[in-house]
Amino acid sequence: MTEQQPILKADDLSKRYEDGVLALDHLNLDVRPGQVYCLLGANGAGKTTAINLFLNFIPPTTGTCTINGIDVTKDPLEAKKYVSFVSENVMLYGNFTARQNLDFFARLGGKANLTKENYYHVMRRVSLQEKAFEQRVKTFSKGMRQKLGISIAVIKDAPAILLDEPTSGLDPKAAEEFLEILAELRNEGKAILMSTHDIFRAKEIGDRVGIMKEGRLVMERTREELQYEDLVKIYIDYMRSEPLTA
Amino acid sequence: MWKTIVKKEILENILSYRFPLFSLIAMILIPLGIYVSQLDYQKRVRDYDEQVRLAAEAASSLNIQNVMAGTVAIKGFRRPALLSVYARGFEGALPGYYEFTQDGAKPGESSSAEESILSVQGKIDFVFLIQMVLSLIGLLFASDVIAGEKEAGTLRAMLSNRLPRDSILVGKIAGGYLALWAPFTVAFLTGLFILSLGSFPVFGGDAPAKIFGVFLAASVFLLAYFTLGTMVSAGAPKTRTALVSILLVWAFFQLIMPKLSDMLASLVYPVRTETQVSLEKSLLAGSLGMETAKELGRRYDLIFRSAPPGSADDTESPENIKWQAAKAEVEETARARKAQQIAAIDETYRWQKRRQQNFAVNLSLLSPSAAFARIVADLCGTGEMARSKYAEAVQAQSRALDAALFSKVKRTLMIHQDNKTSLGFSAQPVDFKALPQFTIAPSSLSDIFRSNWKSLLSLAFWLIAPFAAAHALFVKYDVR
Numbered sequence: 001m002t003e004q005q006p007i008l009k010a011d012d013l014s015k016r017y018e019d020g021v022l023a024l025d026h027l028n029l030d031v032r033p034g035q036v037y038c039l040l041g042a043n044g045a046g047k048t049t050a051i052n053l054f055l056n057f058i059p060p061t062t063g064t065c066t067i068n069g070i071d072v073t074k075d076p077l078e079a080k081k082y083v084s085f086v087s088e089n090v091m092l093y094g095n096f097t098a099r100q101n102l103d104f105f106a107r108l109g110g111k112a113n114l115t116k117e118n119y120y121h122v123m124r125r126v127s128l129q130e131k132a133f134e135q136r137v138k139t140f141s142k143g144m145r146q147k148l149g150i151s152i153a154v155i156k157d158a159p160a161i162l163l164d165e166p167t168s169g170l171d172p173k174a175a176e177e178f179l180e181i182l183a184e185l186r187n188e189g190k191a192i193l194m195s196t197h198d199i200f201r202a203k204e205i206g207d208r209v210g211i212m213k214e215g216r217l218v219m220e221r222t223r224e225e226l227q228y229e230d231l232v233k234i235y236i237d238y239m240r241s242e243p244l245t246a
Numbered sequence: 247m248w249k250t251i252v253k254k255e256i257l258e259n260i261l262s263y264r265f266p267l268f269s270l271i272a273m274i275l276i277p278l279g280i281y282v283s284q285l286d287y288q289k290r291v292r293d294y295d296e297q298v299r300l301a302a303e304a305a306s307s308l309n310i311q312n313v314m315a316g317t318v319a320i321k322g323f324r325r326p327a328l329l330s331v332y333a334r335g336f337e338g339a340l341p342g343y344y345e346f347t348q349d350g351a352k353p354g355e356s357s358s359a360e361e362s363i364l365s366v367q368g369k370i371d372f373v374f375l376i377q378m379v380l381s382l383i384g385l386l387f388a389s390d391v392i393a394g395e396k397e398a399g400t401l402r403a404m405l406s407n408r409l410p411r412d413s414i415l416v417g418k419i420a421g422g423y424l425a426l427w428a429p430f431t432v433a434f435l436t437g438l439f440i441l442s443l444g445s446f447p448v449f450g451g452d453a454p455a456k457i458f459g460v461f462l463a464a465s466v467f468l469l470a471y472f473t474l475g476t477m478v479s480a481g482a483p484k485t486r487t488a489l490v491s492i493l494l495v496w497a498f499f500q501l502i503m504p505k506l507s508d509m510l511a512s513l514v515y516p517v518r519t520e521t522q523v524s525l526e527k528s529l530l531a532g533s534l535g536m537e538t539a540k541e542l543g544r545r546y547d548l549i550f551r552s553a554p555p556g557s558a559d560d561t562e563s564p565e566n567i568k569w570q571a572a573k574a575e576v577e578e579t580a581r582a583r584k585a586q587q588i589a590a591i592d593e594t595y596r597w598q599k600r601r602q603q604n605f606a607v608n609l610s611l612l613s614p615s616a617a618f619a620r621i622v623a624d625l626c627g628t629g630e631m632a633r634s635k636y637a638e639a640v641q642a643q644s645r646a647l648d649a650a651l652f653s654k655v656k657r658t659l660m661i662h663q664d665n666k667t668s669l670g671f672s673a674q675p676v677d678f679k680a681l682p683q684f685t686i687a688p689s690s691l692s693d694i695f696r697s698n699w700k701s702l703l704s705l706a707f708w709l710i711a712p713f714a715a716a717h718a719l720f721v722k723y724d725v726r
Contacts, residue, residue, distance in 0.1 A: 055406050057725045077408045085406035091399035093254075095261040107250040108407040152403075162406075 005069070006030030007082070007160045007191035008037075008054065013063035015049050015215075023049040025215035026063065031191040031208075033159065036182060038202035039195045040235055041212035047195035049215070051164050054193070055085060067160055081110065084158045088165040090149030094138030098123060098148050101137055102155060109156035119155070126151045126181050143174030150181050161185060163194040167201055179205050203231045211238050247409055248417035255421020259387070268383050269429035273436065275375050280437035283331040283371055284444050290326040297343065298323050308678050313655045314671050319345045320651075321354070322643050322684025324636055327627035328453060331441065332372040332460050333619075335628025344640045344684075348652045349531075351644045372437070373622050376464050377500060377615050380430060381471045385492045387426050388475025391418050392720060393488040405725050415476075415720050419713070423472045427465060434461055455691055459625045463705075467618040470708040474499075474614075477716040480723065503613035511606035517598045527588050534587070535659065538580040539667070543660040545572045573658065603630075607700065617704035624694045631689045631697055639686040646682035 008031040015024040024046040031037040039047045052058050054065050056076035065072050068082040092101045099119045106114055123133055126147045137145065146166060153161050163182075167175040175198070182205055186192060196202050202209050203226055211219040211234070218238055221229065259265045301321045323343040330337045341353035392415075395401040404414060438457065442448050448457065475492055482488035549569045550558050557563040610616035623629030658670040695702070 052726055057402070057405065077410060080406065080408040083406070085403070087399065087402065089399060091401075091403040093258060093400060094398075095258060100257065104250065104254050105403065105407070108247070108404060108409055110408065156407075 004032050004034075006032050007068055008065075008162075008193050010050065010053070010065045011063055013050070013053060013065050014061045015046075015053060015058065016061045022215050024053065024060075027215075027217055029193075029210060029217060029220070031160070031193050033189045033191050034186055035207045036186050036192040036194060036205050038206035038209045039193065039212055040197070040199060040202055040209060041195075042197075042239060045212040046215040047212055048164055050212075051085075051162050051193070051195060054083065054162055055080070082158050083160040083162060084109070084153035084156045085162045086146075086149040086153050086164070086166050088168045089142075090145045092137045092140075092145060092148060095136060097134045097136055098128065098140075099133050101148060102151060105152040106155045109152075109158070111155060111157070114155070122151045122155045123148070125184075126154065127177055143170050143177075146170060146174065146178060147181075150178065154181075154185070159189070159191060161190050161192045163192065163196075165196055166194065167196060167198050175201060199232050199235050211235055213238055213241075248413040248420070251414055251417025252421035252424070255391075255418055256425050259422065259425035264387065265425060265429075268387070268426070269432075271383070272380065272429045272433040275379060276372065276430075276433035277436040277440050279370055279372055279375050280331055281440050281444075283334070284441055284446055287326055287328075287331050287446075288444075290330075294323060294325055294342070297321075301343075305678070305681070310655065310673050310676055313348075313651065313676070314657075314673060319347050320647060320681070321345055322640065324686060327632060328447065329456055329460070329626035330371075330628050331446070332457070333623045333626040333628050334371045334373075335623035335626060336630075336633050337628045340633060340636060344643070346644060346647045348655075349528075351640050372460070372464075373619055376467060377619065380426075380464075380468060381500065381615065382496055384426055384468045384471040385475040385478075385496050386489070387422055388472045389479055389488045389492050390485040391422050391476045392479040392716075392723075393482045393485045394479075396723070397484055402725055411721050411723075412717060415480075415717055419473060419476050419716075422476070423469055426468060426472060430464070430468065431461075434464070452691060456625045459691065459694075460622050463618055463621045463625070466705055466709065467614060470614045470705060470712070473709060473712040473716065477712040477719065480716040480719040499613045500615050504610050504616040504619070507606045507609035507612075507616070510609060511602045515598065515602040515605055517602050518595065520595075523591060523595045527591055530587055530591070531584060534580060534584045536661070538576060539659040539661045541576050541580075542573060542658065543662040543667075545569070545576060546660055547663050577656075577658070611700055611704040614705055614708035617701035617708070620701045621694075621698045621705070624689065624698055627689065631694065632686075635686050635689060639684065643682065643684045650681055651676055 008029075010027045010029050013024060013027040014022070016022045023044075027046070027050055029037065039050065041047050049058070053060050054067065054072060056072045056079070059073060067079040070079040070082070072079045093104070096104065099116065102119045102122065103114070106112075106119075120130075120133055124130070128144060128147045128151065132140065132144055137148065140148070149166070167178055170178060179201055182192060182194070186205075186207075194202075194205075206226075207223050209221050209226065209231065210217050219234060221231070221234075301323065305320060321343045324340060327335075327337060339356050341356050343354040344351045345354060390397075392401070395404070401414075405411070438448060447453060474495060475488075478491045478495060479485075479488045482491060546569060549565050549572065553563070553565040557565045558569070560566055607620070611620075620629060624631045654674040654676045656672045658672070660668050660670075662668070689697075
């Protein structure tokens, strides 16, 4: 069986900001269809910078990142066709109902002409309560917003999904439900790159887990390798280790 | 894709508290302002009709003796401008009539002469509402167009899709503006409906085209302010910063710039007042009159000093024939001299005034508000064009009455060498029923647009420049 081509790929990717801070240092990673890649690391380790580079929110200093084989820097609009994004605090329009938000972002994602039933179906799929479908989002809890955020990613039906600390601030039940949805998406063949602080859930959902420190990917393990290693210990050891030299 | 943004912007605005609030303000203020202006216009027209009737009655009993006695004052009235219901402009400040006498035209009192200080400072008409209320609301609507999305993080979510930034900007401006424009349009049409209910000749002559012009100018003006607000919003990191900046921008363009331009113009190019010029002309006329009277007296004395008694009364006597020729020559020379010197004073004054006004106009056009006010006032017949046309009509009427009436009676004042004075009259027949009527030429739409090209250019600039700046700021915006 031939190995599938990566959907998300960072190749020697670096980012140095105008103030001289090196936020990302020669990152190499790839995420293939049906894989969840979890990026662990402390605040400022470069996880969000990596995601920002994939979304072309900032240009790389060196290296390339591709989505579905398209260089994000060269053709950002084409590349964005193949990716969905869910952030820590899902940004939605508070005065819109869940369905109206879903409709707007679906249209931006290129999915016009969907019916009310299509939207309801997706919201049911992410376990959003039925009564919330036509409620204004400003009344939603963080867990509900997160579910709606993932439903936006689901409805876009892009082959890649970028998640920036999606379980941060969620209660255990909501976080567990969120991971179930992620597992479903993985089973559908989506390539998922998730930045997180949550070591336990990273181990639970991640097919591969990378630890970042000071902009560098200092460790990478597969699900199989982690069966024999203690991820918590590895993570803490890396965090406690001496600062990396430039 | 931008259509999706337009729809979203409209929906977001409709669902927000400010949309019904703005709609309510527009729906109350605009029709109410127009209704009150209509009542005021109807009263002014009634006053005008009454004054014209009384003046016609007085004119019907005029005869040549009145002219010889110097008690004739023919009045020329200015009919209130129909579309002053939209823009009062100079309507209250211009004299309601001019009085034409042998000594020239004198302005009657303006209707604002009897008003309180509060009214003189500015009446609440359609232009005022657009300039002071709707422009501010438009800017406030625009304050969070970009900054709000930045702050809420929704811009990040939008930009994670296949969506060019210029589509977002165009969509947001179009959608946000439509949410503002729709209630304004409904309010404007309601005002128009109220006018038509009050038997106001909305559909007569070129009024529909001019009313449409007013609507168009107001729409463009609001769009210019909305785009200006979007520019500020695109440059501000937060909605609150955008809001404060917008208030400063509004105060500068709305309150400071238009008034500053007149003040600066009068400092840079000071011009004497019209009263000073009028007094100078009176002094000149008096002085020339005295010189002429002395010259006539000298010539008279020279001719008749050694003439046989009774020759001055004998129209056939050689001395009298010689005197008539000398008198005609002196009077003609004096008339030409007086006309030349007064024309020189008038020309200097007009040139200085024009230079000052041009400076003020050019400076004020840096504000879209001034450009809008000038265009609309001219469309409504209450602007600078109307003032010029009024002044031209007064000059034309002066000349016409001079030729048809005042020149028919000649008064000859002589100061003799022994300092005695004598006054003689001569009169030609006058057809009082055929005296010229005072009329003011109306301004056509093409005249108005030709005369307002600078204002149109200013509005176009204020549409394009803020959009270009907003685009530049938004494209560079770091979405992190």
